[in-house]
Each structure stands twice: as C-alpha cells, then as structure tokens.
Amino acid sequence: MENRIYGYARVSSREQNEDRQLEALTKFGVPSENIIVDKCSGKDTDRLGYQYLKKQILRKGDTLVIKELDRLSRNKSDIKKELEQFKEMGVRVKIIDIPTTLAEFPPDQMWIMEMINSILIEVLGSIAENERNKIRSRQREGIESAKKKNVRFGRPSAHLPENWKEIIKAVKEGKKKPADAIQELGISKSTYYRISKKIGV
Numbered sequence: 001m002e003n004r005i006y007g008y009a010r011v012s013s014r015e016q017n018e019d020r021q022l023e024a025l026t027k028f029g030v031p032s033e034n035i036i037v038d039k040c041s042g043k044d045t046d047r048l049g050y051q052y053l054k055k056q057i058l059r060k061g062d063t064l065v066i067k068e069l070d071r072l073s074r075n076k077s078d079i080k081k082e083l084e085q086f087k088e089m090g091v092r093v094k095i096i097d098i099p100t101t102l103a104e105f106p107p108d109q110m111w112i113m114e115m116i117n118s119i120l121i122e123v124l125g126s127i128a129e130n131e132r133n134k135i136r137s138r139q140r141e142g143i144e145s146a147k148k149k150n151v152r153f154g155r156p157s158a159h160l161p162e163n164w165k166e167i168i169k170a171v172k173e174g175k176k177k178p179a180d181a182i183q184e185l186g187i188s189k190s191t192y193y194r195i196s197k198k199i200g201v
Contacts, residue, residue: 003061007035021067042074060090
C-alpha cells in the first residue's frame with residue numbers, strides 16, 4: 001500500500017482564518033484534499049476532524065504534517081501522548097516549525113532525531129500550555145472586571161408586565177391556559193416554565 005501524506009490545521013474559533021496554515025501545508029506538498037481542518041479550542045484533543053483523521057484515515061507508513069506543535073493541543077501532556085500514539089501507529093509526524101522533525105536520518109541514527117525532537121517538544125509544549133493558561137487567566141480577569149462594573153452575562157432577562165405573578169398564578173388555578181399566559185407575557189415557553197417553577201405558584 002502506498003504511503004500517504006496528510007495535513008492537519010486548527011484555529012480556535014470560527015472567526016479565525018486557517019489560510020496561513022493551509023498555505024504552509026500545501027507548499028510543503030500536502031494535497032489540499034488531504035488536509036483536515038478543525039475550528040475549535042486546543043484545550044484537549046476531543047475534536048471531530050482530528051479524531052476522524054487519527055482513527056479512520058491515518059495508517060501505518062503515512063505522514064502527518066502540521067504547521068505548529070500547538071495545533072495538536074495546548075496541553076503538554078496531551079501533545080506527548082498524541083505523538084507517542086502516532087509513533088505506535090507507525091505514523092511519521094512532521095512539524096513545519098520544528099525543522100528537525102522534517103529531516104531524514106539513516107535508520108541507525110534515528111535515535112538522534114528522536115532525542116532532539118523530544119527536547120524541543122518538551123520546551124515548545126510547555127510554552128503552548130503556558131500560553132493557554134495566560135489566555136484563561138486573562139478571560140477570568142476580564143469577567144471579574146466586568147462583574148465589578150455590573151456587566152451581566154448570558155441572555156438578557158425577560159421584561160415582564162407588572163401583573164406577571166397574577167397571570168402565572170391564574171394558570172396554576174386553572175383560570176388561564178399556559179399558551180394564553182405565554183402569549184400575554186410575551187416570553188418563550190421555556191422561560192415561562194422556568195419562571196413558574198422559580199416563584200413556586
């Protein structure tokens with residue numbers, strides 16, 4: 001069976017653009033139809049495209065190319081685990097931004113490449129994990145700052161008429177149908193039942 005080459009690209013959100021990674025992968029020689037793209041966080045490896053690539057597509061002797069190490073994950077232990085699994089699968093992983101992973105060594109010198117790459121991956125994995133921790137820290141600080149300014153998160157509260165308690169109570173007493181109450185209050189069905197349960201009438 002012919003050994004194949006695949007590429008993997010990841011961006012953290014749908015608003016981000018993966019073109020830079022795709023350009024690097026195709027320039028390296030990965031056919032565009034062999035590139036899998038995920039648009040989700042790198043906090044772990046539970047991503048639809050990545051798992052499909054790993055479990056359904058890649059076979060022994062294949063090569064997986066990624067632009068940067070943190071495209072696999074921003075968690076150092078996950079990075080090491082994934083690379084070890086690819087090694088066990090017989091899949092060569094090439095990381096464009098780590099030139100030593102691209103080099104070809106004679107079989108009797110492969111240990112040199114593995115040693116160098118292990119050191120680099122340890123360092124870069126720590127950097128990727130630290131970057132994610134910094135992002136999470138900034139997010140927490142932003143939320144705390146917003147809360148101090150009374151910024152509310154989530155969906156805006158429903159604006160109810162002054163007699164909303166009486167309307168819901170009328171439903172409980174069988175004097176009004178829930179559908180009529182929902183229409184009169186101008187809220188969704190789920191909001192109605194949440195409010196009704198909350199006030200316990």
